[in-house]
Structure formats: C-alpha cells, structure tokens
Amino acid sequence: MIKFDSVHKTYPGNIEVLKDVTFSVGSGEFVFLVGQSGAGKSTLVKLLTSEERPSKGRVEVGGWDITRIPRRDIPRLRRQIGVVYQDFKLIEKKTLWENVAFALEVCGESFHTVRTVVPQVLNIVGLEEKADRYPQQLSGGEQQRAAIARALVNRPKLLIADEPTGDLDSLTAKGIVDLLLRINSVGTTILFVTHNREIVNMLKRRVILIHDGGVRSDKSRAKYFL
Amino acid sequence: MLRAHARIVKFALQNFFRNFWLSAVTIFILTLSFLTVNFFILANGFTDAVVQRIEDRITIKVYFAPSTQESDVKVFADQIGALPQVALVTYISKQQALDEFKSGFADQENARIEEALGELETNPLPSSVLISAHTVEDYPAILSAIDQSAYAGLIEKRSYDDHRGFLTTLEQMKKKIREAGTGITIFFALIIALIVYNTIRITIYSRRKEFGIMKLVGASNWFIRAPLILESIFYSLASLALTILILYPTLSFLQPYIARYFDGLAFDVLGYFNSSFVEIFGYQLASSLVLNILTSGLAIGRYLRV
Ligand SMILES: Nc1ncnc2c1ncn2[C@@H]1O[C@H](COP(=O)(O)OP(=O)(O)OP(=O)(O)O)[C@@H](O)[C@H]1O
Ligand SMILES: [Mg+2]
Numbered sequence: 001m002i003k004f005d006s007v008h009k010t011y012p013g014n015i016e017v018l019k020d021v022t023f024s025v026g027s028g029e030f031v032f033l034v035g036q037s038g039a040g041k042s043t044l045v046k047l048l049t050s051e052e053r054p055s056k057g058r059v060e061v062g063g064w065d066i067t068r069i070p071r072r073d074i075p076r077l078r079r080q081i082g083v084v085y086q087d088f089k090l091i092e093k094k095t096l097w098e099n100v101a102f103a104l105e106v107c108g109e110s111f112h113t114v115r116t117v118v119p120q121v122l123n124i125v126g127l128e129e130k131a132d133r134y135p136q137q138l139s140g141g142e143q144q145r146a147a148i149a150r151a152l153v154n155r156p157k158l159l160i161a162d163e164p165t166g167d168l169d170s171l172t173a174k175g176i177v178d179l180l181l182r183i184n185s186v187g188t189t190i191l192f193v194t195h196n197r198e199i200v201n202m203l204k205r206r207v208i209l210i211h212d213g214g215v216r217s218d219k220s221r222a223k224y225f226l
Numbered sequence: 227m228l229r230a231h232a233r234i235v236k237f238a239l240q241n242f243f244r245n246f247w248l249s250a251v252t253i254f255i256l257t258l259s260f261l262t263v264n265f266f267i268l269a270n271g272f273t274d275a276v277v278q279r280i281e282d283r284i285t286i287k288v289y290f291a292p293s294t295q296e297s298d299v300k301v302f303a304d305q306i307g308a309l310p311q312v313a314l315v316t317y318i319s320k321q322q323a324l325d326e327f328k329s330g331f332a333d334q335e336n337a338r339i340e341e342a343l344g345e346l347e348t349n350p351l352p353s354s355v356l357i358s359a360h361t362v363e364d365y366p367a368i369l370s371a372i373d374q375s376a377y378a379g380l381i382e383k384r385s386y387d388d389h390r391g392f393l394t395t396l397e398q399m400k401k402k403i404r405e406a407g408t409g410i411t412i413f414f415a416l417i418i419a420l421i422v423y424n425t426i427r428i429t430i431y432s433r434r435k436e437f438g439i440m441k442l443v444g445a446s447n448w449f450i451r452a453p454l455i456l457e458s459i460f461y462s463l464a465s466l467a468l469t470i471l472i473l474y475p476t477l478s479f480l481q482p483y484i485a486r487y488f489d490g491l492a493f494d495v496l497g498y499f500n501s502s503f504v505e506i507f508g509y510q511l512a513s514s515l516v517l518n519i520l521t522s523g524l525a526i527g528r529y530l531r532v
Contacts (some may be wrong), residue, residue, distance in 0.1 A: 049442065072446075079444035089439045093244045105233055106445040150443070 001027045001158055001189040002048065007057035009043055017043050019213035021057070025191065027157070030184045032200050033193045035210035041193045042086060044210070045162050048191075049083060050074050062157060079107050082151030084161040086193075088143045090135040090150075096122070097131040100150045107154060117153060124179065125149045141168045148176065152183065159183060160191045165199065173199065230449070238456035248429050249461070255425050256465035257472070259418040260510060264473055266411050267506060271498045273407065277400050284393065286357040286368060287385035294380045296320070296353060302377040303355045309371055311364035316356040323351040352382060362393060422517055426458060427525040434529040441530065451526050458518035466511050473499070 002025040009018040017040040025031050035041050046052040047059050050069050058067050066077060090099050097118060104114050122128040125145040135143055144164060151159055161180065165173035177199055184190045194200065200207060200223065207222040208215060242249050290299050296319060307315035318326075324343075328336055343350075359365050372378065430437075440450050477495045484495060499506060 051442065075441070075444045075446045078442060083442070085442075089442060091436050091439050093241070093433075093436060102440070102445075103443050106440070106443060106449055108230060110229065 001025050001029070001062055002191065003058070003060035004044075004047075005058040005060075007047065007059060008055045009040070009047065009052065010055045017213060018054075021210070021213075021215055023208055023215050023218055025189060027189055028184070028187050030181070030190045030203075030205050031192065032203075032205060032207045033191055033210065034195070034200060034207055035216075037195070039210045040213060041210055042162055045083065045160055045191075045193065048158075048160060049078055049081060075106070079103075079154060080156055080158070082154060082156035082159040084144070084147045084151045084159075084164045086162040086166065088135070088147040090143060090146055092135055095132050095134055096127060096138065096146050096149075099135070099146060100153050103150050103153050121149045121153045124152065126175075141172055144168060145176070148179070156188065158189045158191070160193070162193045163195070164192070165194065165196055170198070177203070234449070234452045234456060237453035238460065241453060241457050242460050245429075245433070248432065249457075252425050252429055252461050253465045253468065255421060256461055256514065257468045259421060260465055260469035260514070261472065262414060262418065263510060264469065264506075266407070266414065268495065268498070270407055270411075273403050275498075277396070277403075280396060281362050282358075284358075284362065284365075285385075286359075286365065286372070288355045288357070288372060288381055289352045289383040289385075290354065290377075290380050291382045292320075292348070292350065292352050294353065298377055298380060299353050299355065302375060302380075305375060306355065306357055306368070306371065309368060311359050311367050312357055313360045314356075314358045318354045318356060320349045320351055320353045323354065324349050327351060362397065365393075419517055422514070423521040423525075426518060426521045427528075430454065430522065430525040430529060437526070437529055447526075447530055450530065451523070454522050454526055455519055458522045459515060462511060462514045462518050466507060466514065470507065 002023075004021050004023050007018055007021045008016075010016045021044070033041055033044065043052065047054055048061060048066075050066055054067060058065065060066065061077065062080065064077070069077060090096075091102065094102065100121060101114050101118050104117060109117075119128060119131075122131055125148055127142060127145055127149065130138060130142065135146070138146060144166070148161070148164060151161070159180070164180070165176050168176060173196070180190055180192065181203075204221045204223070206218070206220040209217045288302075299319075300317060303315050303317045306312060328339065331339060357368060359368055369384075372381070372384070437450050441447075474496070477499070481495050
C-alpha cells in the first residue's frame with residue numbers, strides 16, 4: 001500500500017528533514033509512525049498526499065508511483081487517501097455537515113449518497129447532533145473527530161491519522177483508537193502518527209521510529225521506546 | 227456533470243452570503259466604479275448636447291437687395307432647399323421682417339416707430355432666407371451653391387461669414403474636449419481595473435487557506451475556481467443593479483436643477499440614459515464581467531498551488 005524507497009526531503013533553505021527513508025506498509029496493516037517532534041513525521045505524510053515532493057527517492061501509494069505525479073492527477077490521489085491532519089484543516093465557513101459532505105462532493109457522489117453517508121459517518125464519531133455547527137463552535141476534541149469523519153467518508157483504502165488523539169482525554173482517545181481498529185478490521189490500511197506512548201504500548205502493533213532523518217527502528221508488535 | 231454544476235451554484239451562493247461583509251465591500255467598490263464610469267458617460271453626453279446646441283444656432287442668413295422681386299427670392303429658397311446638405315429653409319418676406327422688428331419693442335415705443343416708418347414710402351427691411359444645414363461640415367458646400375446661384379447678384383449680404391472664425395474655434399474645441407475626454411476615461415478605466423483587481427485579489431487572498439484545504443480533500447482546481455467565478459458574476463450583476471438604483475432617482479431629482487442651471491439647455495439626462503440603456507449598461511456589464519472573470523482567474527491561479 002505504501003512504499004518509501006531511499007526518500008530524501010530537503011526543504012528550501014537547505015533544511016534537510018528526511019535522509020534516506022526506506023520502508024513499506026502492506027495492504028490492511030495497522031502501523032504506528034513515531035518520532036520526536038520535528039523528526040519529519042508530518043513531512044512524510046505530506047509526501048504521501050503529494051503536498052510536497054521528495055527531493056530524491058521514490059514514493060508509491062497503492063502501487064502508484066507518485067514521485068513525479070502530474071498536477072492534474074493529484075486530486076485523484078487525494079480522493080483515495082483519508083487524512084486526519086494534525087491541525088484538523090476544517091473549512092471555517094462550512095458547517096460540520098458541509099465539511100464532511102465536501103469530501104464526497106469533490107468525488108461527484110450523488111445527492112442521495114451524500115444524504116445517507118454523511119449522517120452515518122457523523123454517527124460513528126458521535127457528532128450527529130452537532131452537524132450544523134461551524135468548526136469554531138466545536139471543542140478541540142470534537143474538531144478532531146470531525147476531521148476523522150471527513151477522512152472516513154470516502155471509504156479510503158488508506159487512512160493516515162496525524163496525531164488523531166492529540167487533544168483528547170484518554171477515554172475519548174481510547175474511543176478513537178477503537179474506531180481506527182474497527183476501520184482497520186474491514187481491510188483499511190492505517191498509518192497512525194503519534195507521540196502517545198500509552199496507546200502504542202497498549203496495542204502492540206508494528207512501530208516505525210523516525211529519528212535523525214531516517215528509520216531508526218521498524219518492529220512488529222513493538223513498544224514505543226526512544 | 228449536472229450534479230457538479232448544481233454544486234457549483236450552491237457553493238457560489240454560500241460563499242456570497244457567508245462572506246457577507248467581504249461581498250458587501252466588493253459590491254460597494256464595484257458600484258463606486260460603475261458610478262464613476264456613468265459620470266463620465268453623462269459628462270460626455272452633456273458636452274455633446276452643448277456643442278449640438280451651439281451648432282443648431284448656426285445658420286446662414288441671406289439678405290436680398292430691397293428692390294428684389296419676392297418671387298425671385300422664393301425660387302432661390304426652393305433651389306437651395308433642394309440641396310441634400312440643407313435641413314431647413316425659411317423664407318422671410320419684407321412684411322414678416324417688419325412685423326418681427328416691431329414685435330421686438332414695447333407698445334408705447336411701437337407707436338413712435340410706426341410714426342417714423344410712416345414717413346418712409348416703402349418698407350426699408352429686406353426680404354431674407356434663413357438656411358440651416360444638417361451638420362456644421364455642410365456649410366461650405368451650401369455657401370458655394372449660393373455663390374453659384376443665378377440669383378447671387380441680388381444678394382446684398384450673407385451672415386455666415388460672421389460665424390466662420392467662431393465655427394473653426396468650436397470645431398477645435400470639440401476635438402480637444404473629445405481627446406481629453408477619451409484620455410481621462412482611459413485613465414480612469416485603468417484605475418478602476420486596478421481597484422477591481424485588487425478587491426477581488428484580497429477577497430480571494432483572505433480565503434486562500436480554505437482553498438488549500440479544499441485541494442487537500444481532493445477538489446480539482448475547477449471545482450474551486452468555478453464557484454468563485456460565478457460569485458464574481460454575482461458581484462457584477464449586483465453592483466450594476468445597485469448603480470442603476472442609485473443613478474435613476476438621483477438624476478430625476480437633479481434634472482430640474484440641471485435644466486435651470488444651464489438655462490433651459492434641452493439635455494434630458496434621464497432620456498439620455500433611457501434612449502441607449504441597453505448599450506450603456508450592456509457594455510458596462512460586459513466589461514465588468516470580463517474584468518472580474520479575468521482577475522479572479524488570475525488571482526486564484528496565484529493561490530491554488532498546493
Ligand atoms: N515548509 C517547510 N519549510 C521548511 N522547513 C520545514 C517545512 N515544514 C517542516 N519543516 C521542518 O521540518 C522538520 C520536520 O517537520 P514535521 O512537521 O515533519 O515534524 P513532525 O515530526 O511532524 O513534528 P511534530 O511531532 O511536532 O508534529 C521540522 O524541523 C520543521 O521545522
Ligand atoms: Mg507533525
């Protein structure tokens with residue numbers, strides 16, 4: 001599902017963030033991506049959605065080489081990946097309902113599909129009653145769940161969650177983790193980016209540790225230790 | 227495809243109303259621009275009306291020697307009237323000239339003039355022909371026709387020559403006013419284009435974050451661009467409607483003052499707009515649509531590179 005092959009990323013100003021990252025994630029896996037703040041985890045996510053391009057190396061998603069993906073194909077790539085962003089990235093001028101619906105609308109889904117799928121997804125994240133609120137009228141945790149709802153709504157084959165439990169109390173965080181596990185159990189590949197030692201240690205899944213611009217360790221059924 | 231179009235209209239309307247103050251400011255600025263443009267159109271029409279009025283007053287008046295037969299004068303008038311350049315010929319007989327002369331005085335004085343004239347055997351006033359051309363440019367041709375006429379020998383005096391210098395000045399003035407008017411209009415058009423560009427750019431700039439998110443969710447450029455362009459069409463339509471709503475009541479209020487100030491100058495401000503409503507506002511709408519679509523296209527292009 002994901003393949004990084006000697007990927008380097010240098011930001012303008014000669015800021016070298018990733019140096020030689022190689023790993024791959026199979027279809028249906030549940031993988032933690034951990035590392036210190038500033039290690040380059042979000043940068044790695046950006047390479048997967050083609051928000052940034054690798055300076056060197058190769059990136060593949062679902063067998064599709066996106067290293068030099070043409071501009072016009074980028075929307076098609078993004079519609080197939082669900083991303084929960086660290087800063088949520090909800091559209092302020094749209095209600096929660098509209099934010100979630102937008103992800104379906106860009107794919108040209110029918111009005112009927114939108115009307116039936118959006119409430120289902122909002123129900124999953126427990127926000128059906130706040131559907132008409134704007135993002136500013138939601139708590140941090142609620143915004144995070146809204147972002148998850150939007151990432152889920154297209155039934156993507158790959159779901160990337162960048163710190164999806166960052167703002168949540170441990171009980172709600174547990175709920176989110178359970179949700180992601182459920183999504184994973186129906187075959188969706190999950191890339192879970194986090195600092196949260198507790199969650200990583202509890203689940204005992206594969207953990208990829210990014211350190212110093214490369215993959216420091218990559219162990220299945222691992223614990224988080226730095 | 228139809229579904230996508232419906233969504234684009236929906237998003238455009240949503241943007242328009244949810245960014246209410248931004249929309250309001252944009253419409254306000256566009257309306258000011260339209261009002262400025264219309265002010266220039268009005269000023270142009272006004273200048274034309276003034277020049278036209280001066281031109282209308284220019285005529286050739288041909289005076290015949292007092293001994294000339296009235297029938298000869300009539301034939302002359304008919305011949306000149308047949309020229310294609312001539313708009314109107316008025317024959318003024320000796321008697322009419324006298325009546326007109328008398329009517330210029332108060333009753334009291336009239337009695338004395340009557341008395342003075344009575345001492346003369348005959349009516350001393352000449353018969354004359356008043357000629358007006360279609361346009362000022364036609365006068366030279368008419369003059370040469372008069373000179374070549376069989377009755378040229380009977381003509382005592384021609385009034386046109388008095389106007390000649392003035393006419394040349396008027397023509398030059400007209401040309402200069404036109405040139406200056408065009409220059410000022412182009413200058414303002416450029417300023418307005420810049421203001422409109424900036425307004426739309428700021429509107430779009432203030433929403434660049436939103437566009438970035440839309441792109442990350444998988445929206446194509448077109449899916450973001452189309453509602454914005456539609457929105458800018460709303461801006462054009464709304465501000466032109468507002469302009470007309472402001473312009474008409476204001477002008478009908480000012481009309482009598484304008485007429486009075488310019489001493490009955492027959493310039494019907496409202497009539498001027500009404501007579502070419504479709505042209506005047508059609509061109510404005512068309513150019514503002516082109517301008518808005520172009521500028522929003524350019525501005526979006528700058529902020530859609532994610
Ligand atoms: N657009 C950019 N231009 C220059 N440097 C950048 C840019 N984006 C990120 N960086 C730098 O790259 C490094 C990695 O950033 P990144 O956001 O990937 O870290 P992260 O691992 O996600 O951290 P965190 O856990 O705090 O989210 C940081 O040092 C950051 O300053
Ligand atoms: Mg990050």
